[in-house]
Amino acid sequence: MKTTPLNAVHHAMGAKMVDFAGWEMPVHYGSQLEEHHCVRRDAGMFDVSHLLAVDIAGAGARGFLRRLLANDVAKLGQPGKALYSCMLNESGGVLDDLIVYRLSEDRFRLVVNAGTADKDMAWIAAQRARFAPELTVTPRRDLAIVAVQGPQAREKTWRALPQIRGASEPLSYFQAALVADQMVARTGYTGEDGFEIILPAERAVALWNALKARGVAPAGLGARDTLRLEAGMSLYGQDMDESVSPLESGLTWTVDMKAPRDFIGRAALLARPATRQLLGLLLLDKGVMRGHQKVRTAGGMGEITSGGFAPTLNRSIALARVPKEVVAGETVEVEVRDKWLHAKVVKPPFVRHGKILIPRKL
Numbered sequence: 423m424k425t426t427p428l429n430a431v432h433h434a435m436g437a438k439m440v441d442f443a444g445w446e447m448p449v450h451y452g453s454q455l456e457e458h459h460c461v462r463r464d465a466g467m468f469d470v471s472h473l474l475a476v477d478i479a480g481a482g483a484r485g486f487l488r489r490l491l492a493n494d495v496a497k498l499g500q501p502g503k504a505l506y507s508c509m510l511n512e513s514g515g516v517l518d519d520l521i522v523y524r525l526s527e528d529r530f531r532l533v534v535n536a537g538t539a540d541k542d543m544a545w546i547a548a549q550r551a552r553f554a555p556e557l558t559v560t561p562r563r564d565l566a567i568v569a570v571q572g573p574q575a576r577e578k579t580w581r582a583l584p585q586i587r588g589a590s591e592p593l594s595y596f597q598a599a600l601v602a603d604q605m606v607a608r609t610g611y612t613g614e615d616g617f618e619i620i621l622p623a624e625r626a627v628a629l630w631n632a633l634k635a636r637g638v639a640p641a642g643l644g645a646r647d648t649l650r651l652e653a654g655m656s657l658y659g660q661d662m663d664e665s666v667s668p669l670e671s672g673l674t675w676t677v678d679m680k681a682p683r684d685f686i687g688r689a690a691l692l693a694r695p696a697t698r699q700l701l702g703l704l705l706l707d708k709g710v711m712r713g714h715q716k717v718r719t720a721g722g723m724g725e726i727t728s729g730g731f732a733p734t735l736n737r738s739i740a741l742a743r744v745p746k747e748v749v750a751g752e753t754v755e756v757e758v759r760d761k762w763l764h765a766k767v768v769k770p771p772f773v774r775h776g777k778i779l780i781p782r783k784l
Contacts, residue, residue, distance in 0.1 A: 426471035427566045427626040435640060443537035445472040447643055454644035458733045461612055461649055462776050465572035466641035467633050470611075472536035475565050475620055476546070479529040480557035487522060487530060489685055490549055492668060494678040498524040504596040504609060507676055508668045509542065510687030514694060515664040516671065518542050519656065521609060523598050531605070533567070533620075535658050549686070566626035568619050570638060571649075573776060575616030576608075582632040583619075590617065611646065613653025613774045651739065652732050654702060654770025660713055661700060661727040661741055667691060670743060672700030672770070698743050700727065702770040703756065704780060705738035707763040711756055712740075718755040718762065721747035726756065734773045735780075741770065 424445045432439065437448035448469065450457060460466045478487065487495045493507035503524050509517045518538040523531045534542045543561055550557055570579050580587040589599040590606045598607035604621035621629060634640065647657070654672075656662055662671035669677065669691060677691065703726070705711055711729035718724075724744030732739045740756075748754070750769045755762040768780045 424472070426469055427623040428469045428471065428630055431627055431630055432469065437640075437642060440643070442643060443472065443535075445536055447472060448640070449644045450642040451640050454642065454648070455733055457639065457641035457645035458648050460639045461572045461614055461641055461645060462734055462773070463573065465570060465574040465578045465616070465638045466645065467630070467638045468569040468571070468641050468646055469566075469630070470569050470618070471566040471623070471626065473567055474534050474536065474539040474542075475562040475567070476532040476534060476543070477525075477529065477560045477562060478532065478546075478557060479560075480554070481528055482554045483528050483530050483557055486550065486554040486557055488681075488683050489553060490546070491522065492677045492685055492687060494681045494683065495522055495524070495530065496681060497678075498522075500524070501526050502593075502597050502599055504598055504607060506596075508662075508673055509545070510668070510685070510690075511664055512686060512690060514667050514687040514690030516658070516662040516666060516668055516673075517545055517664060519658055519662065519673070519676075523605070523607065525600065525605075537659060564623055565620050566623045568621075568626065568629055568633070569610055569616065570619065570633060571610045571612040571614045571616035573615060575614065575638070578633065578636045578638050579617055579619075581636045582629070582638070611653075611655055612649040613655070613771060614649070615775065648730060648733055651728055651730060651741070652734055652771070652773040654741070654772060656700070656741070657728055666743075667694065667696060669696040670698040670700065672741070697746055698724070699746050699748070700741055700743055701748060701750065702768040702772060702780075703729075703740040703742050703754070703765040704735075704768050704772075705740075705756070705763060705765050706753070709758040709761075709763050710738045711758060711765070716757040717742050717744055717765075718757070719744055719748050719752065721745035724748070724754075732772060735778060739772050740765070
């Protein structure tokens, strides 16, 4: 099993470790619930070094990525800008979802999922050979990634790393700054403010300890999942995969059809209009919704893609792929343990920046 540079620290802190996409990762450090609330109310940190940074460099990097990705990197008008996008196959299915950063005029950085990293590298290599053999593509396993998230995340990060404040304080959302040999990005996967810091692997432990000394609480994959679900953020392998179009995965906003460019998967998306959509569900009865449970609607059957208990709401929520005719406000039924329970259809996100965004009384 693969390990991150922080593996020994997790064990020393008594983390419960699990196999996640072939990596030994902490699921919690004692209480997933406390870690969730800490991120919503203060600041928590996650070891996400299992994600892979991939640097793409060369004069044709911009044009190559405009073909490779469904979103258009031409929107990244200046260095430091970031963009969320799907990488599609020829059939319009989602190979992966990722963030792309423009580091300089001819250099970009992708951050891809751990479970798809090998597949992604093979796909990128094949497309590079086909369209831009002059480019350099470098997987950066020499780097570690630590995410610091929560309303106090930035301030506590600056206390731990005062040398990055000048470059990172002006950053807007989805912007990054290079500070010496590390990258500080105002991005995240929790629905809260904060940074994702990419730095040389040998300095990860020192960063972790410095953040901990400033009161940033360690958080595991369990809290990360409940936070991202409340924030309405999709998880690869559950809410989308190679068999599903981004147009049916709540990701239409990440597909740029306006620009006159031929990206991989565009023709398939045009030829196959969406008949389903991804919406949120709020359980009205007692129980907990889980992935793969059936959803019965007036317009036909659907399926939960991600579901669970939402600590901020103190009730069960889910993302579900349902017929396109379904609209927010409808009541549907979900099969939970052989019983059909009632749920209200809502538009995600459920929670962002500590605020509950759906009606409390439904």
